[in-house]
Amino acid sequence: MAPPQGSRAPLEFGGPLGAAALMLLLPVTMFHLLLVARSGPARLLGPPPYLPGLEELWSPWALLLCLTWLGLQAALYLLPARKVAEGQELKDKSRLRYPINGFQALVLTALLVGLGVSAGLPLSALPEMLLPLAFAATLTAFIFSLLLYLKALLAPASALAPGGNSGNLIYDFFLGRELNPRICSFDFKYFCELRPGLIGWVLINLALLIQEAELRGSPSLAMWLVNGFQLLYVGDALWYEEAVLTTMDIIHDGFGFMLAFGDLAWVPFTYSLQAQFLLYHPQPLGWPLASFICLINAVGYYIFRGANSQKNTFRKNPSDPRVADLETISTATGRRLLVSGWWGMVRHPNYLGDLIMALAWSLPCGVFHLLPYFYFLYFTALLVHREDRDERQCRQKYGLAWHEYCRRVPYRIVPYVY
Numbered sequence: 270m271a272p273p274q275g276s277r278a279p280l281e282f283g284g285p286l287g288a289a290a291l292m293l294l295l296p297v298t299m300f301h302l303l304l305v306a307r308s309g310p311a312r313l314l315g316p317p318p319y320l321p322g323l324e325e326l327w328s329p330w331a332l333l334l335c336l337t338w339l340g341l342q343a344a345l346y347l348l349p350a351r352k353v354a355e356g357q358e359l360k361d362k363s364r365l366r367y368p369i370n371g372f373q374a375l376v377l378t379a380l381l382v383g384l385g386v387s388a389g390l391p392l393s394a395l396p397e398m399l400l401p402l403a404f405a406a407t408l409t410a411f412i413f414s415l416l417l418y419l420k421a422l423l424a425p426a427s428a429l430a431p432g433g434n435s436g437n438l439i440y441d442f443f444l445g446r447e448l449n450p451r452i453c454s455f456d457f458k459y460f461c462e463l464r465p466g467l468i469g470w471v472l473i474n475l476a477l478l479i480q481e482a483e484l485r486g487s488p489s490l491a492m493w494l495v496n497g498f499q500l501l502y503v504g505d506a507l508w509y510e511e512a513v514l515t516t517m518d519i520i521h522d523g524f525g526f527m528l529a530f531g532d533l534a535w536v537p538f539t540y541s542l543q544a545q546f547l548l549y550h551p552q553p554l555g556w557p558l559a560s561f562i563c564l565i566n567a568v569g570y571y572i573f574r575g576a577n578s579q580k581n582t583f584r585k586n587p588s589d590p591r592v593a594d595l596e597t598i599s600t601a602t603g604r605r606l607l608v609s610g611w612w613g614m615v616r617h618p619n620y621l622g623d624l625i626m627a628l629a630w631s632l633p634c635g636v637f638h639l640l641p642y643f644y645f646l647y648f649t650a651l652l653v654h655r656e657d658r659d660e661r662q663c664r665q666k667y668g669l670a671w672h673e674y675c676r677r678v679p680y681r682i683v684p685y686v687y
């Protein structure tokens with residue numbers, strides 16, 4: 270058994286108590302949102318319309334569907350990939366290899382679903398099953414995290430994550446002990462981060478759109494916008510799949526309940542909240558306002574993609590002509606930091622773009638309910654917290670050079686505001 274490692278790493282998320290609270294609060298919030306979205310008043314801050322009994326939550330069919338979905342996505346992951354990318358260097362100086370076939374999985378899933386629907390698959394029945402499906406996904410995430418925790422007991426110390434190995438069972442279960450749990454070349458964290466949850470999210474959105482068409486004759490403009498914007502976001506994530514290899518989740522965080530639940534349950538069932546809301550609360554939306562919202566989404570996407578691509582290009586090859594002219598500062602690690610271009614505007618321009626898009630996803634739902642703005646509010650909190658975690662890691666990694674970067678680029682996410 271590997272000795273607990275990283276016990277001196279500062280505890281995050283409020284330590285074991287915070288982790289325990291989040292493990293309870295996150296599923297409760299998800300079920301609250303699912304219940305409230307279909308209720309008449311749809312009040313984010315009000316009580317849920319009723320408390321569902323176990324017979325409404327538990328369905329063996331939902332569990333079977335959930336496991337079939339995971340199996341299908343796992344099978345697509347194992348198909349030959351157009352490219353195999355190398356991850357960042359690990360503690361033992363090795364690099365893991367990852368298949369780049371996420372976009373292919375999205376397209377093949379779309380084809381399979383299209384075939385299924387034309388053969389009579391009742392996709393519009395999915396919205397009625399959201400509650401038991403979310404329950405099945407939560408159960409799956411919980412059992413999966415338990416197995417991951419046990420697997421980590423057998424892992425060598427070099428395979429453990431910097432955090433998540435405090436020796437406290439609850440905290441380590443939440444954060445995840447092993448950095449890149451794998452069986453042969455199947456990487457569980459990388460698989461879960463991009464495939465079942467993200468593709469599941471757009472599938473749920475599509476089912477909501479189809480059900481709206483069946484109910485009202487055609488999907489509303491607001492529903493089209495929400496589906497289109499979020500499909501663009503998911504398509505982009507899978508198209509630029511390789512970029513996920515440099516995110517904090519892959520490089521730094523272990524794979525535990527936080528990411529397993531986040532990827533498998535939280536993303537598909539809460540990120541589809543706007544489409545759920547629109548099915549039960551149709552909103553009138555004219556073309557002029559719709560065009561304005563499209564413009565907001567386009568601006569957000571432009572910043573998000575521009576910033577992420579600029580950093581990824583620079584990290585891959587600093588002499589690439591697209592980034593070679595940008596001003597940089599040197600660090601003691603040998604890596605340089607960009608101080609002009611997107612990364613000279615604020616220290617997290619990609620978060621800014623992401624937040625602008627999040628706003629554009631809520632606006633089609635009107636301004637009379639707070640519920641569709643849940644994603645924007647949660648995401649702001651998530652990114653502010655994430656920025657703080659990244660800031661600490663960069664300060665430790667780059668020391669004085671990071672201080673210099675902060676002096677040159679004083680704002681974190683929103684220019685002149687934060």
Ligand SMILES: NC(=O)C1=CN([C@@H]2O[C@H](COP(=O)(O)OP(=O)(O)OC[C@H]3O[C@@H](n4cnc5c(N)ncnc54)[C@H](OP(=O)(O)O)[C@@H]3O)[C@@H](O)[C@H]2O)C=CC1
Nearest residue numbers: 515516517577580605606607608612619620623655659663
């Ligand atoms: N929809 C969702 O739920 C979520 C979306 N996201 C999105 O995921 C994307 C990735 O986010 P995340 O992984 O948090 O962080 P970033 O992609 O912002 O990466 C942060 C890292 O970038 C490097 N970096 C920071 N500043 C510079 C600089 N000036 N020049 C060069 N490199 C720099 C540092 O790593 P190093 O120097 O080691 O390369 C730092 O640790 C974002 O677009 C975010 O919005 C994130 C979380 C949730």
Ligand SMILES: CC(C)CCC[C@@H](C)[C@H]1CC=C2C3=C(CC[C@@]21C)[C@@]1(C)CC[C@H](O)C(C)(C)[C@@H]1CC3
Nearest residue numbers: 295462463505506513516518527530531532535536
């Ligand atoms: C449930 C908790 C509150 C925390 C869970 C957080 C997770 C839901 C997110 C952590 C980082 C994520 C990323 C994406 C989705 C959400 C999670 C898993 C991402 C795949 C979304 C698409 C983007 O283009 C991305 C940059 C690839 C994202 C990477 C981080």
